[in-house]
Amino acid sequence: MDKAKTTRCLEAAIDRLARIEHERWSHWQAYMHEAGERLPDGRLVLPAEQVARWDRQIETPYDQLTSAEKDSDRDQVRRYLPEIAAILSDCDAANGGPAIPVPNAKRRL
Numbered sequence: 649m650d651k652a653k654t655t656r657c658l659e660a661a662i663d664r665l666a667r668i669e670h671e672r673w674s675h676w677q678a679y680m681h682e683a684g685e686r687l688p689d690g691r692l693v694l695p696a697e698q699v700a701r702w703d704r705q706i707e708t709p710y711d712q713l714t715s716a717e718k719d720s721d722r723d724q725v726r727r728y729l730p731e732i733a734a735i736l737s738d739c740d741a742a743n744g745g746p747a748i749p750v751p752n753a754k755r756r757l
Contacts, residue, residue: 657739664735668728 684692705717713721 654739657735661735661739664731665728668731672724672727 680694681692683698684694686692705713708717710718710721
């Protein structure tokens, strides 16, 4: 696939991936809201322990995270993989190549 076709394919993939990103963000926000206490004025107060944990994670490079924290990040990446595989297959097929088989990948969108 030439560079122009690749660029068009990637541009077309942005909304497909943005949908997954919005789903991921929404899930995180729901988690944050559940972790906190809603005050009568609408503010959300988060437990200090959670904030301290998140502050530590923010400052920690991936390679230094615990195994459980790395697994959590990997789980998030796995949400994208089926759509990325489908995008690659669609782009290849649209440009005259054989469709790339996408085993065990459910199309999310």
